[in-house]
Amino acid sequence: MKLKGFRNTAKYYWRVWRRIVNGALSRGYIYKRELFISLIRSIYVVLAQIILLNVIFSDTQMYVGWSKSEAYLVIGIWNILNYTSWAVFGINLIRLESSVIDGSFDYILLKPISSSWLASFGDFFIYNLSSAISGLVLVCYYIITNLGSITLVNVCFGFLSMCVAFFIWYSIFLIFASFTVSSPKNGLLAVAKELLGITKYPIDIFKNVGDILFCAIIPLAFLTTVPAKFFMGEISFKSILYGLLVGSFLYLGARCLWRFNVKKYNSAGS
Amino acid sequence: MSAFGILRREIKAYFLNESIYKQQLVGWIVADTVKITALIFVWMNVAQTRVDIDTSYVASYYVLVMLIQKITSDFTIENGVREMINGKFSNLIIKPFNYLIEYAGRDLGNNILRFMLFIPIFIIGVFILSANNLWIYEFNFLRFIFFVFSLIIAFIINFLLGNIFSLPALRIKEMDGIRIFYYNTASMLSGEFIPIVFLPSFGQYILKILPFRYTLSFPAEILLGEVDMIGGLHGFVIGIVWVGILYLVYKVTFSHFIRYYEAEGI
Numbered sequence: 420m421k422l423k424g425f426r427n428t429a430k431y432y433w434r435v436w437r438r439i440v441n442g443a444l445s446r447g448y449i450y451k452r453e454l455f456i457s458l459i460r461s462i463y464v465v466l467a468q469i470i471l472l473n474v475i476f477s478d479t480q481m482y483v484g485w486s487k488s489e490a491y492l493v494i495g496i497w498n499i500l501n502y503t504s505w506a507v508f509g510i511n512l513i514r515l516e517s518s519v520i521d522g523s524f525d526y527i528l529l530k531p532i533s534s535s536w537l538a539s540f541g542d543f544f545i546y547n548l549s550s551a552i553s554g555l556v557l558v559c560y561y562i563i564t565n566l567g568s569i570t571l572v573n574v575c576f577g578f579l580s581m582c583v584a585f586f587i588w589y590s591i592f593l594i595f596a597s598f599t600v601s602s603p604k605n606g607l608l609a610v611a612k613e614l615l616g617i618t619k620y621p622i623d624i625f626k627n628v629g630d631i632l633f634c635a636i637i638p639l640a641f642l643t644t645v646p647a648k649f650f651m652g653e654i655s656f657k658s659i660l661y662g663l664l665v666g667s668f669l670y671l672g673a674r675c676l677w678r679f680n681v682k683k684y685n686s687a688g689s
Numbered sequence: 690m691s692a693f694g695i696l697r698r699e700i701k702a703y704f705l706n707e708s709i710y711k712q713q714l715v716g717w718i719v720a721d722t723v724k725i726t727a728l729i730f731v732w733m734n735v736a737q738t739r740v741d742i743d744t745s746y747v748a749s750y751y752v753l754v755m756l757i758q759k760i761t762s763d764f765t766i767e768n769g770v771r772e773m774i775n776g777k778f779s780n781l782i783i784k785p786f787n788y789l790i791e792y793a794g795r796d797l798g799n800n801i802l803r804f805m806l807f808i809p810i811f812i813i814g815v816f817i818l819s820a821n822n823l824w825i826y827e828f829n830f831l832r833f834i835f836f837v838f839s840l841i842i843a844f845i846i847n848f849l850l851g852n853i854f855s856l857p858a859l860r861i862k863e864m865d866g867i868r869i870f871y872y873n874t875a876s877m878l879s880g881e882f883i884p885i886v887f888l889p890s891f892g893q894y895i896l897k898i899l900p901f902r903y904t905l906s907f908p909a910e911i912l913l914g915e916v917d918m919i920g921g922l923h924g925f926v927i928g929i930v931w932v933g934i935l936y937l938v939y940k941v942t943f944s945h946f947i948r949y950y951e952a953e954g955i
Contacts, residue, residue, distance in 0.1 A: 456866035463870065467877050474887050475731075479738040510865075546866055606716015613720040617727035624730045 435532065436540055443543035457546035461553040468494050468557070483623040490621070492561035492650055496581060496643045497619040498554025504588050504615075506548035508539040512596040512608065519603045525686050535677045539593065561650065570652065576659065577650035583662040584642045588615060590669035591637075597676040601683035618642040638665045695786050699794020700801070707802050718759075718807050722814075725755050732884060742886055746913065748823040750884055752814045753909040758881075759804045761843040761904060763851035765792050766868050773858035779952045789852065796848060825913065832911055835921060839908040842928040847904045849935035850875070856942045860949035880906025886915065900935065903928040 472494070476487045485493070515538050518524045527537050562569055595611035614637065622633045622644045633639040641662040648654040707714065729751045736742045769792055772778045781788035818824035854871040858864045876882045878901035885896055885906050896902045907924050910916045916924060 452861060453863035453866050456870065460866055460870045460873070463873065467873060467882075470877075471883060474883055474892075475735050477887075477889070482738075483734055544865075546863070602712070604710045604713040606713040606720065609717050609720035610723065613723040613727075616724060620727065620731055624727075624734050 432532075432536065436543075439540065440543045443545055446545075453546055454549065457549045461550045464498065464550060465553040465556055468498075468553075483621060483626075485621050485623065488561050488564045489647065489651060491557045493621050493643050493647045494619055495554045495557025495559075495561065496584070496646050498557065499551050499581065500554075500584055500588055500642060501615070501619075502547045502551035502554065503585065504592065506544045506546075506551070508589060509592065510544050510547070511539055511541050512592055512599075514542075515596055516599050516603045516608075519600055519684070522686055524600070524684070528681070528684075534681060535593065535597075535674065538596075539589070558650075568652075569650065573650055573652045576656065577646055580641075580646040580649045580659050580662060583659055583666055584646055586666040587638060587641050587662065587669060590666055590673050591615065593673035594669065594676055597673060597680045599680075600677070601680040614639065615642070618644070621647070638662075638669070641665060692786065692790055696790050696794050696797075699791050700798045703795045703798030704802055705798075707799050711802075711806065714803055714806055718803065718810060721755060721758065722810055725751050728882070732887065735887060739887075743825075745818075745823040745825045746886070746915075747884065748818050749825045749913060750909050752811065752818060752824075753826070753912055754881060754905060755814070756804075756807065756811055757840065757843065757905055757908050759807045760800050760840055761847050761908075762800055762803070763796050763844075763847040764799060765796070765848070765851040765855045766871060768795065769852070769855045770858040770864050770868065773855065773950070774862055774864070774953075776952050778859075778950070792852065793848060796844075800844075827914075829914070832914065835925075836908055836912045838925070839903070839911050839928070842925070842932065843904045843908055845932050846900050846928065846935060849932070849939055850900065850904070853935065853939050853942050856939075856946045859946040862953075875901055875904070878902070879904050880909070885910070897924075897927065900928075900931040903931060 468491075472487060472490050475482055475490070480486065482490060515524070518527065518538075524538075527541070528534050530537055562574060592608075592611055592615070595607045598605055598607050618639050622630070622640045625633065630640075641658075645654065645658050645662060649658070729748055732747045732751075733744045736744045736747050769778075772781070778788075781791055784791070815824055850871075854867060855864075857867055861867070878896060878899055880896070880902055885893055885902060888896065896906075903924065907916075907928065911921060911924075
């Protein structure tokens, strides 16, 4: 039975999430030192990535068909997606394991809200979001260095496809996390983390294997390579629709797997 | 009981304890394999544009790096930090032996198990590389002995670094920033993210002075014959000096942060 006042609408979920974010921001005020360290880390992340790309491009102008500024763009998109995902749902889903083991996952199931949503978005980590600034800096660098050739439409489509990429990112993470509910300590989230981690490089590094594997089987190409190509104006609008379709398919799969695993959940620790 | 006897029991206890979660360890090994496979592709593509570096060196280097990681990893910054924050660390410091022995036992027990589980993947990796003429390691007894010594130094440096970076948890409760900062630094400077041979000479010089190279890249370089006798000797001296320095830093850091420990949560 649904509680009075509970609405299964986007507006209701948005209001709940806003309260979660407000709580997290207050906590961020308490842990100011952590926030400071996180900001230093952002600078460090950018420096490390600049060093990496300088080493890669030390003897060549093009790397697997990508110029240096395009490689900055791919890494920038990855930074935004990666650190935002950690801030919004990544850490929550990582911590799902401990809540399943100690039995506190029961409380998530008992709340009058979608359990997968609450397990994913039940807390917000401002420190990781501050690291996403490093990605924004790299994307802006690409836009500024290519100001002559880039159009506003490219930029808009680029950011739109990044939203689709974020949706796919979440769906992939949820698929792997759902198994934690029925079988904690399975190591699958570490696999998900590394699979998503390889998208910091253009998919072309894997040559023909990458085209087949990461476009058709595991749609990792939609995460960073496709948004980057939108910024570069090398891809048609249809790819966003394909991405959305792939994302929806993955999300539905994740929801089914979540329900399947919740049925197998044993409340051992409570 | 001697410290060595306690350590042996701790290793056995944690080996058996971690064996319960074999599935998780296999997951971690698969995750590491995914990460390293991507790095192999990244740097093999770079090596194709360079005349001084062979693609087979890159592939062999990374397969060995995976093996070395399984033996020399430290988990204090994950588990130790958690115990410092939730107060369970108190149980360790009241024991009649140094808590580092327990942490070392935990690391070694875990590493032995991870190493055993990794062996099939290592064999498959070597088989694939050999089939593609990318495996360049040739057995040399002397080099192998040096490799074993370098592994011991690598573990000790990793262990001390992990413990030093964990100690702020005695005072700071939100350690995610420091932990990730440490991981990023270690993977950047140890030769995991960028193999040292790809760096310009100045970068190589900096990395040879810092301790991180001796936690990962140095053992692989020895095994692949990348360092000559003099270079190897220099490496061992620098590594041993870093062990001494890090131990002193650990002592000073511990005596500083333990004053702030409030045993919160017990």
